[in-house]
Amino acid sequence: MEESPWKTTASQNKYENRWISVTEHSVVHQTGGPGIYGVVHFKHLAIGIVPIDEQGFTWLVGQYRYPLSAYSWEIPEGGGALDIPPIESAQRELKEETGIEAAHWQEILQMHLSNSATDERAIVYLATGLSMGASKPEDDETLEVKKVKFEEALAMVLRGEITDAISVAALLKVARMRGT
16 A cells, blocks of 8 residues: 555644654544554664674674663664765764774665654664774763674574664574575
């Protein structure tokens, strides 16, 4: 179905900061009745990177995630401005979080995250031909970086130790690409 079965009768911005805006829409929903629909608009792309070296190691980033009240292991991730090429954001995020630079980049995945309530879009890259340097996390980030065999990162997904949606999808996609 290409055409929306929803009709918007009014919209009101309820909240906004530098990362998101929340809009409440008065709608006539797909079955014909009136309703409301709240949408969280993200002002940046979500960017993820799976770096893999020649020996089959990858890097995970651990940090406390405030909305979850929990610690989370993830692939290197961050936000990318909508007005610059996503690959540039991926290169910046990988360097900031891990200190790694990559000679080769391949886009492997695009996703919509929580598409029942947000318009957030993610782009994920595979990074190879790695060289190591010093990381430079943002001032509000406290990160732990660990190097693991790719198979261990995949096992962490399968054991439920990695639950971040971008990380789960990216690691499963790379496993499929590698035939594992």
